[in-house]
Amino acid sequence: MSALELGAIRSDTSISVRVYETIRNAITATNLYEIDHAELRLDERELAGRLGVSRTPIREALVRLEHEGLVTSVPRRGYFICRKTKGELLEVIVVWAALESMAARLVALNAPATAIASLREIFATFEGDSIVAHLDEYSEANLRFHQRIIELSGSETLRKTADGILIHMRSIRHRTIGEDHRFERSIVDHMHIIEALEQRDAELAERLVRDHALALARHVDAVDTDL
Amino acid sequence: MSALELGAIRSDTSISVRVYETIRNAITATNLYEIDHAELRLDERELAGRLGVSRTPIREALVRLEHEGLVTSVPRRGYFICRKTKGELLEVIVVWAALESMAARLVALNAPATAIASLREIFATFEGDSIVAHLDEYSEANLRFHQRIIELSGSETLRKTADGILIHMRSIRHRTIGEDHRFERSIVDHMHIIEALEQRDAELAERLVRDHALALARHVDAVDTDL
DNA sequence: CCCGTGTTTTTGGTATACCAAATGCCAAAT
């Protein structure tokens, strides 16, 4: 055995997963609620032609996306991008609340202090009124914060389950973060959560995280009138 | 229109979903921890031949199963049935605890009284010492109870998310229900949960459900030494 | 002008053919 430290070559990106990621990103980057209904249809042959691959990897990608709830398959009619109803979005937030609050409990009980400290750094670049000037960046940091709590729980199962609905959370937060100074309340909540974690108060952290998410649900319920 | 009452032709069950269900049931009915490692490999061509279909629907079914965590795909090597490690099983229980406890909260807040009452009926046929004589049936009722709480939450998203890990919970409970008189503790817990729901005490119901599930995790951690 | 019927076209579902990576085996070299 030589002393060379070789990293494994990447052969794991098959065409089907690349197609999956491509379509996923395209859907994420699209405002689904501003386009015509006809645009929601995903024509297998058209996608295959546009991406320069055959229909087989397209279909595998669509099956994956269907399990994630991003597209739906109508038998003998084809695949359509899912437009979530308001009720479904509220459900997604509630499920997220369940997962993240359990994650917070685990973090408070098990995570090393340095990991908890890393949560503060996410917002380190945002000082006071610079938030309003960089709402997009703050929105992203916001998402990373909540995602990080789930990561720090150390549970792969929890992370995977949350990943499945993360994309929906992303669109919700993007659409709501700019509304009526929610970010002020938001950043205070986050600091309280971090403090609870640092104090290893599992019950408090769990409750704070859950209430923070459920407050978002109430906000969406009250404000978002479309759909 | 004729007066004939015709059931709709089942055209919604494409071959691929039937293959999916078939493989899923086969995996569920197998004790994965007693078979040889070679048996874990799922040969596409062999499955195709055995089920009398081509490889295409087999692969779609496998992609679905992979997303559920029942099988895993090793690039260029094939699909293998997943044997969960003990740590992964514990994670599954924790995620289940998160989902079911949130469901309990929703049930306490929103479900009609008649729905909550239906929870009692699940155990109606089990009176006292008849439990030990029908452990299998009780184990099934046990699962139905927890599944029903999630159903009664009224959240499709919650139900779908939980469905993804239900199969793992099933195998866990089947393996643990007979151990050291857990069912005695179990049935008491269930009654307390129902009472909390009937009293519309969301906080209490949430806590009881969560602690009940986490107690199962501790039990598995302590007792199940294999894997 | 409208409705129903037959035909064409589109399209998703399935089967099959092809390819390239990975493995196993065997023989030749040392």
Place this chain on the structure above:
DNA sequence: ATTTGGCATTTGGTATACCAAAAACACGGG
């Protein structure tokens, strides 16, 4: 006897061909 290079086989990944159901269209009778 061990090792190694290459060949054959296996097998997953992809492309393509085929089929049947459904939609779109055209046409003819009312």
